[in-house]
Amino acid sequence: MKNITLLGATGSIGKSTLSVVDQHSDKFNIFALSANTNWQPMVDLCHKYQPKYAVMMDQDAASQLQNALDNDTQVLSGEQALCEIASHEQTDYVMAAIVGATGMSSALAAAKAGKRIMLANKESLVLAGDIFMDAVKNSGAELIPVDSEHSAIFQCLQSGRSGLTKIQLTASGGPFLHTAINELQSVTPDEACAHPNWNMGRKISVDSATMMNKGLEVIEAFYLFALKPDQIDVVMHPQSIVHSSVYYEDGSTLSQLGNPDMRSVISYAMSYPERISSGVEALDLASNSPLEFYTPDFDKFACLGLAFDALKQGGSAMGTINAANEVAVDAFLNHQIKFLEIPNIIEQTLTQAKHTTLSSLDAIIANDRQARVIALELVDRHV
């Protein structure tokens, strides 16, 4: 029986994780759960799973949860408590599924404590890739990606990386793949969140629509698989059936395919190196044909190019674009800026922010704060 700490239990990845746990209650036990403010669904989750700990990031939400519970679950609040449940000696596996830079500290705590980290929070690697990978190496932690593209590469690499020339991440193009750039100016948050294939949280849905999600994934892949930037390629694939590919010098390409449902990826991270059922139907290739592939349009999806630029710059640039993107996406979701202003704000933040090498967590956090201040000022000027 493996004890799981589930960070981000009320989110899209959190719910899919619980669905896999429900199917294998003989193998997995929920040890701890966390959320931000959403305490009402946490009441039901705590009654159902009886975790030892429930952590709300928000203190008021923690009080509400505590008052609503009549079981032995200990309710805690704040970032330190998140780190404690992520590194607790009774925890075996940590699902890091908090959205945004705020998920970094708890994922890093799990890495330092030598846990199996099932990493959905790509921001941990975008912000602190070197520190995170060092922590994994030094502690003997297991790092299993929970992004369909990176899981695909991870699965392909099970046969080794001899002769590897490049990897290719697939990108659906989100809801605006075939929308003309001039029509993007007036799109609404709900239209941007209406992803054709994946059911995800609102922030990552907007990132998919701008393709910043793919940009962040490029950076994530750089750290996860120790590649050079020019070994990472992106191809548009609207059906989201081919999850990603690895190219070899003998002309071979290995790809991983499946229906677009995160339960496959999550169950693999939980059962690795074995495989268990996930509730996802087997792929029917004939009914999904033809599978299409296109070269990305870097003019329309400017965020993708900005992420590649940041990766090549290195140092603080990656954290800067991530912070600016979080601010800009939040402003777009709150109807403060237009969709096409998202890349403008990121680009201007990158230009204005001080570019440095970042060797400590404090420096990473300071850079994140500085970039947010710049991006917020830019949002205010756009309003």
Ligand SMILES: NC(=O)c1ccc[n+]([C@@H]2O[C@H](COP(=O)([O-])OP(=O)(O)OC[C@H]3O[C@@H](n4cnc5c(N)ncnc54)[C@H](OP(=O)(O)O)[C@@H]3O)[C@@H](O)[C@H]2O)c1
């Ligand atoms: N969804 C997908 O299919 C998918 C695929 C690959 C990777 N990912 C990555 O997985 C992560 C989670 O994505 P998601 O789509 O599951 O997001 P989501 O549905 O928005 O859920 C986010 C979770 O994080 C919690 N949270 C939000 N802000 C927080 C804060 N400041 N402190 C602590 N907890 C906080 C939320 O709690 P409340 O409910 O209380 O707000 C919720 O439990 C992201 O990094 C995303 O890029 C997602």
